[in-house]
Amino acid sequence: MDQKELYVTASLAQLELSDTEAEALSEAVEQMLEYFSRMKEIDVDHLEPTTHALLKANRVREDRVAESPLADLLLENAPETEDRFIVIPNVL
Amino acid sequence: MSTIAEIESLKRWKGILDDTPRRERYTSYVAEWEKRIGAFLEFSPERSEQSASPEESDDGSSTAKSGPLAAVPFAVKDNIAVAGYHLTCGSRMLEGMSSPYTATAVARLQAAGAVVVGKTNLDEFGMGSSTENSALKRTSNPWDTDRVPGGSSGGSAAAVAAGLVPFALGSDTGGSIRQPAAFCGVYGLKPTYGAVSRYGLVAYASSLEGIGVVSGDLEVANEVFSTMRGIDPLDHSSVEAEPSGASSPGGLTVGILSNLGELAPEIEGTYRAAIDGLGKLGMRVTEIELPTLEYVVPSYYTIAMAEASANLARFNGIRYGHRPEWAENPEELMRKARHEGFGPEVKLRILLGTYVLRSGFQDQFYVRAQKVRTAIREDFDRAFARVDTILMPVFPTNAFKHGAAGLTPFQQKLADKFTVTANLAGIPALSFPAGVDSGIPVGLQFLAPAFEEQRLFAAAGRYAELFPLQHPEGFSADWSS
Numbered sequence: 087m088d089q090k091e092l093y094v095t096a097s098l099a100q101l102e103l104s105d106t107e108a109e110a111l112s113e114a115v116e117q118m119l120e121y122f123s124r125m126k127e128i129d130v131d132h133l134e135p136t137t138h139a140l141l142k143a144n145r146v147r148e149d150r151v152a153e154s155p156l157a158d159l160l161l162e163n164a165p166e167t168e169d170r171f172i173v174i175p176n177v178l
Numbered sequence: 179m180s181t182i183a184e185i186e187s188l189k190r191w192k193g194i195l196d197d198t199p200r201r202e203r204y205t206s207y208v209a210e211w212e213k214r215i216g217a218f219l220e221f222s223p224e225r226s227e228q229s230a231s232p233e234e235s236d237d238g239s240s241t242a243k244s245g246p247l248a249a250v251p252f253a254v255k256d257n258i259a260v261a262g263y264h265l266t267c268g269s270r271m272l273e274g275m276s277s278p279y280t281a282t283a284v285a286r287l288q289a290a291g292a293v294v295v296g297k298t299n300l301d302e303f304g305m306g307s308s309t310e311n312s313a314l315k316r317t318s319n320p321w322d323t324d325r326v327p328g329g330s331s332g333g334s335a336a337a338v339a340a341g342l343v344p345f346a347l348g349s350d351t352g353g354s355i356r357q358p359a360a361f362c363g364v365y366g367l368k369p370t371y372g373a374v375s376r377y378g379l380v381a382y383a384s385s386l387e388g389i390g391v392v393s394g395d396l397e398v399a400n401e402v403f404s405t406m407r408g409i410d411p412l413d414h415s416s417v418e419a420e421p422s423g424a425s426s427p428g429g430l431t432v433g434i435l436s437n438l439g440e441l442a443p444e445i446e447g448t449y450r451a452a453i454d455g456l457g458k459l460g461m462r463v464t465e466i467e468l469p470t471l472e473y474v475v476p477s478y479y480t481i482a483m484a485e486a487s488a489n490l491a492r493f494n495g496i497r498y499g500h501r502p503e504w505a506e507n508p509e510e511l512m513r514k515a516r517h518e519g520f521g522p523e524v525k526l527r528i529l530l531g532t533y534v535l536r537s538g539f540q541d542q543f544y545v546r547a548q549k550v551r552t553a554i555r556e557d558f559d560r561a562f563a564r565v566d567t568i569l570m571p572v573f574p575t576n577a578f579k580h581g582a583a584g585l586t587p588f589q590q591k592l593a594d595k596f597t598v599t600a601n602l603a604g605i606p607a608l609s610f611p612a613g614v615d616s617g618i619p620v621g622l623q624f625l626a627p628a629f630e631e632q633r634l635f636a637a638a639g640r641y642a643e644l645f646p647l648q649h650p651e652g653f654s655a656d657w658s659s
Contacts, residue, residue, distance in 0.1 A: 087533065091533075092529070095529055095532050095533045095536065096529060098532050098536070099487060099491075099516075099528050099529060099531075099532040100491070100494065100509075100512045100513050100516055101513065101516055101517065101520075101525060101528060101529065102513040102514065102516070102517035103517075103525075107522070107525070110522070111522070111525065111526055111529060114526050114587070114588070115526065115529055115530055115533070117588055118479065118526075118530055118588075118591075119530070119533070121475075121476055121479075121592075122476045122479070122480055122534070122543055122547075123476075123542075124473065124476050125473055125476050125477060125480075125543075125546050125547060125550055126546075127473070128470070128473050128550060128553065130546060130549035130550055130552070130553055133549040133552040133553060133556075134549070134552055135545055135548030135549050135551070135552065136548050136549075136551040136552045136555060136602075137385060137548060138371075138385050138415070138604075139371050139385070139551075139555065139602065139603055139604025139605075140370070140371050140372060140417065140604045140628055141372070141415060145414050147411070156278055156279055159278030159279070160278055160497075160498070162278070163275055163276065163278070163497070163498035163499075164496075164497055164498060165495070165496075165498070165499075165501040166501075172496060172497060174496055174508050174511060175505050175506060175507050175508055175510075175511055176507065177507065177508055
């Protein structure tokens with residue numbers, strides 16, 4: 087992966103990279119991608135992909151209202167709140 | 179359900195926090211060891227005492243006053259939620275955050291009377307094999323503090339090996355329970371995928387991971403597993419165990435691998451000796467083949483990193499976790515939070531995961547990895563048609579040294595081939611202490627078909643007749659008053 091691709095990928099992942107970081111990471115990324123390409127050696131064309139090893143079907147349940155006491159507790163972990171709203175910098 | 183009978187090794191632990199002289203001896207023992215090994219990110223039994231309330235148990239029943247786990251302390255890896263405790267995942271991103279709720283696995287143990295005493299160190303978000311990727315603390319191996327405890331559940335394994343708790347919970351995405359257990363000379367169970375609810379486990383690679391247990395006693399590990407397991411309405415991938423009920427402990431047939439690739443001499447030697455030992459115990463030993471074994475590591479990392487890139491998207495500094503001092507707009511806030519909050523290994527995995535999922539690359543990497551996953555599952559299906567359990571190394575070396583004297587991050591990844599197979603196939607595996615070489619433990623693992631955990635306990639129990647558990651110097655388990 088060249089530097090340009092690395093920065094495009096980082097931007098898709100909402101990651102900011104310093105130049106030194108980009109240099110160190112691009113080497114590690116390259117090493118892993120080269121290693122991933124080893125999978126080309128094995129013939130898997132006839133196989134179906136496995137997404138979950140044991141899950142055979144979706145599990146469904148009745149759609150009903152249940153109480154959860156968690157909402158307020160979860161809001162306590164927000165860095166900044168106003169009433170029950172989470173404060174972020176201006177969008178516009 | 180759990181048996182009522184007491185477990186011998188747990189008797190001395192019971193009520194250790196309730197009796198002042200015993201508690202003082204215990205906490206000073208923990209403090210002494212902690213200076214050397216740093217297994218805990220947070221050791222604070224008092225938090226459990228403050229928050230202990232009956233409504234926290236999953237079925238609304240009050241906390242058990244009797245039973246084998248009642249009043250027994252345990253530790254929890256810091257990527258598993260316990261109400262009132264921190265939930266840092268070993269990351270600056272979540273440093274200082276407190277969990278508002280408790281994982282189902284922990285709640286079930288609490289309902290059986292067990293008491294959380296603290297949260298253990300780990301590689302950041304479970305990403306690593308040494309616990310050196312923790313952004314918050316360095317953890318060392320109780321057998322030799324120049325060495326790593328393994329990872330990512332390194333804190334849990336070190337705490338158990340040093341005798342700080344009789345058992346600890348970990349999570350295993352690609353070997354993160356079994357490898358540190360092997361490095362520290364204790365037992366480590368990775369259950370069948372879905373057998374234990376993942377509710378309250380901070381997600382890294384959802385299709386591969388699960389909560390399991392580290393202990394120095396097989397009976398304890400089995401009791402903890404039996405207490406935690408079962409379907410959970412809060413985790414849709416949880417399943418009810420369906421063991422076949424087949425096979426008997428005395429007559430187990432064990433599959434072994436002839437082509438193991440490069441192994442350190444102490445691992446190769448222990449593996450060969452264990453095969454001879456199993457024969458002496460009357461087990462039948464048969465060679466099997468796993469032709470896909472050489473391709474499991476690239477398949478595993480492609481899938482794990484792809485899932486990680488999606489799962490870790492939630493950490494953006496908005497709703498909780500690290501928030502930068504200042505940002506002009508929401509996008510900059512997210513980028514800065516992630517830049518400052520994540521360590522290099524986490525960034526590497528997010529980048530790679532994002533890359534393999536980009537349009538145009540999916541067939542080449544992600545879909546191919548999932549097909550390799552099918553191939554290793556089929557390898558296991560063929561093998562388990564002939565054998566009851568498979569004996570494999572856990573890791574190609576024993577506990578390596580801290581820092582540059584150890585293995586590089588890339589070498590550590592290549593070394594995951596024996597552990598990631600069970601995660602790709604969703605099957606259970608148990609690592610067990612198989613020997614001690616030059617003062618450092620060597621672990622091996624048994625693997626079994628889905629839901630056959632009891633077969634693993636039976637096989638490891640037989641092996642313990644040959645090699646009973648050893649302890650590092652300075653270990654004590656005498657908590658009598």
